[in-house]
Amino acid sequence: MKFGSIGMMAAAGALLAAAPASAQQARNVILFLGDAGGIPTLNAAGIMAHDRPQSLYIQSMPDIALSDTSSLNNWVTDSAAGMTAIITGHKTNNGMLSVLPDANGANVPVKSFLEYAEQRGLSTGVVTNMPIWDATPAATFAHVPSRKDKDQIFRQMLAPRFGDGVDVLIGKGRSDAEASFAKDGVTAEQAFAKAGYRFGADPATVEGKGRAAVLRDEDYAPIPAVEATLRQLSRNPKGYFLMVEWDMHTDDPQKGLRHAAEMDDMVRRISAIAGKDTLILFTADHSFGLRMNSGKRGAPMAQQYAEAAAKPGSTIATNPVISVVDTHTGEEVLAAASGPGANRVHGFLPNTRLFDVMMAAMGWKKDK
Numbered sequence: 368m369k370f371g372s373i374g375m376m377a378a379a380g381a382l383l384a385a386a387p388a389s390a391q392q393a394r395n396v397i398l399f400l401g402d403a404g405g406i407p408t409l410n411a412a413g414i415m416a417h418d419r420p421q422s423l424y425i426q427s428m429p430d431i432a433l434s435d436t437s438s439l440n441n442w443v444t445d446s447a448a449g450m451t452a453i454i455t456g457h458k459t460n461n462g463m464l465s466v467l468p469d470a471n472g473a474n475v476p477v478k479s480f481l482e483y484a485e486q487r488g489l490s491t492g493v494v495t496n497m498p499i500w501d502a503t504p505a506a507t508f509a510h511v512p513s514r515k516d517k518d519q520i521f522r523q524m525l526a527p528r529f530g531d532g533v534d535v536l537i538g539k540g541r542s543d544a545e546a547s548f549a550k551d552g553v554t555a556e557q558a559f560a561k562a563g564y565r566f567g568a569d570p571a572t573v574e575g576k577g578r579a580a581v582l583r584d585e586d587y588a589p590i591p592a593v594e595a596t597l598r599q600l601s602r603n604p605k606g607y608f609l610m611v612e613w614d615m616h617t618d619d620p621q622k623g624l625r626h627a628a629e630m631d632d633m634v635r636r637i638s639a640i641a642g643k644d645t646l647i648l649f650t651a652d653h654s655f656g657l658r659m660n661s662g663k664r665g666a667p668m669a670q671q672y673a674e675a676a677a678k679p680g681s682t683i684a685t686n687p688v689i690s691v692v693d694t695h696t697g698e699e700v701l702a703a704a705s706g707p708g709a710n711r712v713h714g715f716l717p718n719t720r721l722f723d724v725m726m727a728a729m730g731w732k733k734d735k
């Protein structure tokens with residue numbers, strides 16, 4: 368931010384006097400992305416976890432909207448086009464990561480919110496319970512026409528177009544990284560070290576001097592990892608952008624719903640410790656074919672589901688309590704927000720608007 372704009376804000380604040388400047392402008396943005404976390408999944412996850420309706424923290428966030436998730440070429444998006452829309456403000460074709468197809472068949476990179484933050488000297492973080500090269504995290508820093516191009520995604524992770532690249536990376540896909548960098552004759556650790564990263568498998572590694580990458584093949588405890596990331600990113604007085612993806616696809620319904628409750632716990636905890644100058648957004652890239660079909664109040668829902676699932680011949684598609692058709696679906700998803708700029712999240716809106724909401728919260732203008 369230039370000093371001139373601070374002066375202007377102070378003047379505007381003095382004139383309006385109703386809200387302090389800090390309430391209007393964010394210093395930090397945290398985007399929580401529930402992958403496949405549509406409203407049916409949030410509803411079922413809350414009831415499974417707490418046996419109460421609307422018991423998720425996310426369901427208490429003050430500003431909410433319903434976000435269209437269609438992609439440029441399909442009414443039902445994949446995660447690549449879904450995250451591209453949210454993080455760049457542009458809808459693209461399914462399978463594409465932060466590039467747009469042009470009339471000549473070329474692919475034009477579009478700048479992500481993370482890249483705007485890097486360019487301005489903020490710290491940035493990407494945390495996921497999926498492989499770090501997977502579509503949702505990759506859309507924040509890579510620009511490739513195919514989400515399957517793992518080698519290119521790893522290469523771009525270490526060759527940022529703006530700033531010095533993502534400051535904190537935590538995700539799975541360690542063996543994928545080893546396989547990709549082996550093609551260049553180096554280990555993942557050597558490749559990351561050369562790019563200036565401390566490298567490890569323990570999320571606690573992220574705290575320390577300079578940038579850090581944590582790659583592993585196993586699950587990890589979400590809250591300590593995100594708290595460590597937040598402490599690390601908060602050292603930058605200019606602010607930070609953090610994207611946390613938690614996969615909640617319900618092709619395995621119990622696992623998916625547990626992941627949804629896990630992310631909710633994380634949003635609750637992080638909302639309590641992030642400063643008031645932090646815009647916090649939760650949304651999903653797309654919904655999923657889960658339906659709650661029955662369930663008695665007064666008995667644990669998780670038990671009712673498990674008993675129905677244990678019956679001979681029961682499948683996830685035919686479970687009478689919660690059934691799942693294993694596919695992404697096209698209905699709107701929840702966008703929920705708190706903090707400076709959250710009040711721009713209301714009504715029915717396109718997923719690309721969430722990019723505008725983040726930019727406006729920071730007082731940033733889009734490149735021409």
Ligand SMILES: [Zn+2]
Binds near residue numbers: 402403445446449653
């Ligand atoms: Zn997805």
